[in-house]
Amino acid sequence: MNWTRKDLIAIQDLQPEEIVHILDTALTFEEVGQRDVKKVPALRGKTQVNLFIEPSTRTRTSFELAAHRLSADVVNITPTASSITKGETLKDTALNLQALHADIIVIRHSSAGAAKFLADRLNASVINAGDGAHEHPTQALLDAFTIRQKKGRLAGLNVTILGDILYSRVARSNIHLLTKLGARVTLAGPSTLVPRVFEQLGCRVCYDIEEAIADADVINLLRIQHERQRQTMFPSIGEYAAIFGLTKERFARTKPDALIMHPGPINRGVEIDSDLADCKRSVILQQVSNGLAVRMAVLYLCAGAQPVEEAA
Amino acid sequence: MNNLTIQNGRVIDPANQVDAVRDIFVRDGKIAAEAAPDAPVLDAKGLVVTPGLIDIHVHLREPGRSDKETIETGTRCAAVGGFTTVVCMPNTSPAADNTGTIAFIRQRAAAVGSVNVFPAGAITKNIEGVELAPIGSLKRAGIVAITDDGHCVQSNEIMRRALEYAKMFKLPLMDHCQDNNLVSDGVMHEGYWSHLLGMKGWPSIGEEIIVARNIMLAELADWHVHCQHLSSAGSVRLVREARKRGVKISAEACPHHFTLTDESCKGYDTNFKMSPPLRESRDVEAILEGLADGTIEVICSDHAPHCAFEKEVEFDKAPFGILGLETELALSLALVHKKLLTLPQLVEKFTTGPARLLRLNKGALSVGADADITVIDPAREWVYDVNQTSSKSRNTPFHGWSLKGKAVTTIVGGRVVWPVKQ
Numbered sequence: 049m050n051w052t053r054k055d056l057i058a059i060q061d062l063q064p065e066e067i068v069h070i071l072d073t074a075l076t077f078e079e080v081g082q083r084d085v086k087k088v089p090a091l092r093g094k095t096q097v098n099l100f101i102e103p104s105t106r107t108r109t110s111f112e113l114a115a116h117r118l119s120a121d122v123v124n125i126t127p128t129a130s131s132i133t134k135g136e137t138l139k140d141t142a143l144n145l146q147a148l149h150a151d152i153i154v155i156r157h158s159s160a161g162a163a164k165f166l167a168d169r170l171n172a173s174v175i176n177a178g179d180g181a182h183e184h185p186t187q188a189l190l191d192a193f194t195i196r197q198k199k200g201r202l203a204g205l206n207v208t209i210l211g212d213i214l215y216s217r218v219a220r221s222n223i224h225l226l227t228k229l230g231a232r233v234t235l236a237g238p239s240t241l242v243p244r245v246f247e248q249l250g251c252r253v254c255y256d257i258e259e260a261i262a263d264a265d266v267i268n269l270l271r272i273q274h275e276r277q278r279q280t281m282f283p284s285i286g287e288y289a290a291i292f293g294l295t296k297e298r299f300a301r302t303k304p305d306a307l308i309m310h311p312g313p314i315n316r317g318v319e320i321d322s323d324l325a326d327c328k329r330s331v332i333l334q335q336v337s338n339g340l341a342v343r344m345a346v347l348y349l350c351a352g353a354q355p356v357e358e359a360a
Numbered sequence: 361m362n363n364l365t366i367q368n369g370r371v372i373d374p375a376n377q378v379d380a381v382r383d384i385f386v387r388d389g390k391i392a393a394e395a396a397p398d399a400p401v402l403d404a405k406g407l408v409v410t411p412g413l414i415d416i417h418v419h420l421r422e423p424g425r426s427d428k429e430t431i432e433t434g435t436r437c438a439a440v441g442g443f444t445t446v447v448c449m450p451n452t453s454p455a456a457d458n459t460g461t462i463a464f465i466r467q468r469a470a471a472v473g474s475v476n477v478f479p480a481g482a483i484t485k486n487i488e489g490v491e492l493a494p495i496g497s498l499k500r501a502g503i504v505a506i507t508d509d510g511h512c513v514q515s516n517e518i519m520r521r522a523l524e525y526a527k528m529f530k531l532p533l534m535d536h537c538q539d540n541n542l543v544s545d546g547v548m549h550e551g552y553w554s555h556l557l558g559m560k561g562w563p564s565i566g567e568e569i570i571v572a573r574n575i576m577l578a579e580l581a582d583w584h585v586h587c588q589h590l591s592s593a594g595s596v597r598l599v600r601e602a603r604k605r606g607v608k609i610s611a612e613a614c615p616h617h618f619t620l621t622d623e624s625c626k627g628y629d630t631n632f633k634m635s636p637p638l639r640e641s642r643d644v645e646a647i648l649e650g651l652a653d654g655t656i657e658v659i660c661s662d663h664a665p666h667c668a669f670e671k672e673v674e675f676d677k678a679p680f681g682i683l684g685l686e687t688e689l690a691l692s693l694a695l696v697h698k699k700l701l702t703l704p705q706l707v708e709k710f711t712t713g714p715a716r717l718l719r720l721n722k723g724a725l726s727v728g729a730d731a732d733i734t735v736i737d738p739a740r741e742w743v744y745d746v747n748q749t750s751s752k753s754r755n756t757p758f759h760g761w762s763l764k765g766k767a768v769t770t771i772v773g774g775r776v777v778w779p780v781k782q
Binding site: 183 | 556672673675
């Protein structure tokens with residue numbers, strides 16, 4: 049298919065075939081990561097700015113490495129180093145980056161809509177690396193890539209997303225992606241963090257963890273995001289672990305080939321039993337590896353010039 | 361001399377139960393029984409002539425934020441929009457919680473205002489909800505109501521005492537109904553769209569619970585609480601029930617709340633961000649029903665100018681509020697065009713409704729009254745171009761909208777204030 053977007057802002061905007069195209073393109077780049085020389089010239093001469101207004105290590109490193117492997121020049125802007133702490137508006141920060149001829153801006157921001165805000169105003173490619181509780185499209189893509197890798201398909205699978213759905217951009221991007229590609233999504237967690245309104249997005253909402261994971265082919269655990277929450281949503285981390293934590297006992301009653309996923313960072317002993325995080329059916333580190341290939345594909349498609357065969 | 365004769369218009373004057381084609385005479389700035397000799401004639405054939413419209417909820421931003429709006433520019437917007445009287449909110453800087461600020465506002469309005477300006481005073485010092493402002497002195501300085509608009513007094517005790525105290529001065533209390541615990545850092549209506557967009561919700565219950573409180577306190581104090589800019593169906597129901605019981609409670613609605621829904625926020629355009637927020641279609645319907653059955657007696661704009669650089673930011677970081685004075689009449693006339701209200705009913709919401717509420721000697725074309733008159737062409741089709749606005753700000757969601765109905769002449773004290781002769 050012909051990729052026409054300069055930006056990747058939200059999975060909600062994408063057609064199913066566009067999602068599949070990104071995943072297929074990522075397959076090509078996965079192979080690059082296994083070579084001795086892990087570099088292709090696809091973005092040679094391009095400048096990528098990682099504008100991370102909200103702290104992040106995993107996602108920023110992944111985008112940075114992805115850019116290096118595509119031969120782009122990369123600059124990182126961290127929250128403390130950005131002029132936003134000096135009172136500059138996001139618009140002015142963006143215009144300054146444009147004046148420096150940045151070709152790609154990867155933005156992580158605590159405000160929903162921040163990536164769209166930039167994309168509407170800039171010629172550069174804008175890639176959303178997480179905007180508030182709105183979307184985190186590359187996370188959903190790498191999750192889908194991992195599921196497809198392990199299960200061979202997405203359509204017809206039961207995927208349970210467990211935890212803080214209300215404040216989770218990962219949940220929203222996953223919900224959109226999985227439902228677009230024909231998976232059945234169950235959301236589970238405390239009722240204060242998993243409002244029924246999500247049923248309107250085509251999900252099943254369930255407040256009993258055992259029921260929620262019984263038929264799951266994939267269990268995607270989300271971290272409880274203290275930093276994004278009003279402080280009144282549930283009693284304590286201990287109670288969360290007791291009522292909703294994925295324990296060995298609970299996991300033993302799931303399908304024998306159910307996968308455990310987690311976007312990280314994991315809180316051992318809270319949402320997941322420590323041993324389970326390291327078990328064979330946990331693909332948490334695979335997700336991290338796949339994130340690189342997926343982000344290379346996204347950067348390449350949105351900002352690259354040459355056809356993928358030539359680039360690879 | 362401010363003499364004028366307005367001929368052949370359809371005069372709608374609800375205070376005097378008039379809806380008929382007749383002439384209106386202005387002598388020395390007052391409504392008169394006969395034409396002044398040699399008075400200029402304004403032909404209003406095919407037009408509607410009403411008492412000057414009143415908007416009891418505007419932010420003129422002066423003193424303190426004259427980069428957003430001034431008394432001069434804000435009252436010019438009012439004149440353009442057909443309003444001859446506005447009530448300005450006290451959340452200025454300094455707040456209108458002292459007689460000096462009230463005096464300043466009145467002096468500026470007299471010097472540079474296009475229309476009548478009545479200030480509202482603060483309920484509490486610096487609008488902080490902690491200590492009562494000098495309400496009696498503010499009354500003497502010329503306020504027509506008290507409100508902490510933009511903020512809501514959270515303490516039920518302060519609210520109770522404010523109400524009991526204001527009763528002594530016959531000052532209505534107007535409340536921006538918002539429970540801060542429930543609303544917290546919400547930026548748009550809590551519902552399907554906030555969940556989809558990942559934005560923090562400003563739930564309907566955050567308004568309704570304060571409306572319910574206000575009803576109880578109004579009943580206790582036997583004094584008047586006016587609930588500002590109702591946005592939710594539950595609030596309308598509460599007010600309707602309480603009014604049936606005879607409680608001194610009233611309410612106003614803003615055009616954006618009966619014209620738009622929360623779906624408008626889906627592009628993260630901050631021109632759709634205001635407090636209380638845009639809600640769902642069932643809320644819009646409830647507000648329209650409330651207007652039709654008289655539960656809501658007042659339409660006002662909550663004209664809230666903000667600088668472009670303040671609004672052109674991330675949605676959750678933008679200030680709440682939009683311009684309103686210039687689009688208010690046309691957006692409200694849409695209710696008449698849709699046959700949800702009759703034209704006389706609508707005129708009441710802009711004249712007798714607000715005048716009765718705030719005991720203003722305005723809103724009627726009685727002989728001897730100030731000749732504040734609005735001439736409206738209800739059928740005039742026009743497009744709102746915010747680049748032509750009289751405001752210092754540009755924050756409107758209605759730019760480029762095709763509208764029907766417009767004030768064609770605005771007269772204050774017998775003097776035409778809009779259109780201004782070049």
